[in-house]
Amino acid sequence: MQQYRSPRWLPGGNAQTIWPALFGQRHRGPAIQFRRERWTTPDADFVDADWLGEDTTAPLLVMFHGLEGSTRSHYAQAFADWARRHGWRFVMPHFRGCSGELNLAPRAYHSGDFEEIGWMLGQAKQRHAGPIAAVGVSLGGNALLRWAEEAGGSAGATAKAVAAISSPIDLAAGGHAIGRGFNRLVYTRMFLRTMKPRALAKLAQHPGLFSREQLLAARDLYEFDNVFTAPLHGFRDTDDYWARGSAKPHLHRIRIPALVLNALNDPFVPGSSLPRVHEVGEHVTLWQPRHGGHVGFPGGRWPGHVMTLPEQVMGWIARHL
Known part of the structure; x- marks a missing residue:
């Protein structure tokens, strides 16, 4: 290989x-x-x-x-x-x-x-x-x-x-790469197309878990992780998550x-x-x-x-x- x-x-x-x-x-x-x-x-x-x-x-x-x-x-x-x-x-x-x-x-x-x-x-x-x-x-x-x-x-x-x-x-290098140019247009959209509905279902299951408005406004994985992934799993924000993860x-x-x-x-x-x-x-x-x-x-x-x-x-x- x-x-x-x-x-x-x-x-x-x-x-x-x-x-x-x-x-x-x-x-x-x-x-x-x-x-x-x-x-x-x-x-x-x-x-x-x-x-x-x-x-x-x-x-x-x-x-x-x-x-x-x-x-x-x-x-x-x-x-x-x-x-x-x-x-x-x-x-x-x-x-x-x-x-x-x-x-x-x-x-x-x-x-x-x-x-x-x-x-x-x-x-x-x-x-x-x-x-x-x-x-x-x-x-x-x-x-x-x-x-x-x-x-x-x-x-x-x-x-x-x-x-x-x-x-x-x-994670920071990968996260920034997928948020630019062709990657943002194709791969980021593909992932968010399933990740956002699943996150909203989680919010319906646990009201008040995060801001629905901020999640809907997220346009890349950095913003999504800032609203959803990082706080739900004990990280301060996306930068903290990417650094520690x-x-x-x-x-x-x-x-x-x-x-x-x-x-x-x-x-x-x-x-x-x-x-x-x-x-x-x-x-x-x-x-x-x-x-x-x-x-x-x-x-x-x-x-x-x-x-x-x-x-x-x-x-x-x-x-x-």
Whole structure:
């Protein structure tokens, strides 16, 4: 993956982001059928986890989705298909409110939610006897790295290896990038189209939680986080959230094998914001190919597939189990 090159028929970071998500082949076999399980959280809320496979002694892949993602996302389908074909078990715990049903508590999810990641991994471990590895995508990858950083030497008792794919590990750099130009017109609008209604549903559930007028006026993720994400999760404002939630400054604290994969042409994550080898510590491997977009990494002839990503990432993880 370090030497990855996109097919010639799909040039540019935006094309390599959008086309695979919409049209890329996601699995080789029949449609994937998940089994849903509901976990009750310590604050009397719930998390829905989608399982694939029943062998509790096989290796287990725990996957954490990105902003507004789910097991319907192209990358989730591709990694689940890899697990199915290689005899692994798979589970994706959905962040609160992302499984198709509004969660109960006066909170949602965020990029630095390492305590929630730790709790979810603990739930998976209770239900599985074999070795566990974890992969996080975009927002989920940053949160997973934050968990590994906070857990330090104790992380290995839960997960043998972790990987973060296309993660904005410098949240301020990523947040400002997605709020400008083409990104603002396309990606910001796409995210706010679902995030705002979900936030308003949360307000109806918990009146007075935040200002409806300010939320409706938000035109980018910075403003949305200032009104909703930051105050609901204990941050002073967006700047405080982005600073405290970013994984990049703490990568040297990781004590288990960790892969951090970012394409240099990712529209959301500026290449200039990515860490260098001397900044990350001996347990962290950096893959920074020139091509791939944001969680794209398409392969094959037109119309292409998205299975190169799990093949490469899980190949790396399997070597560290």
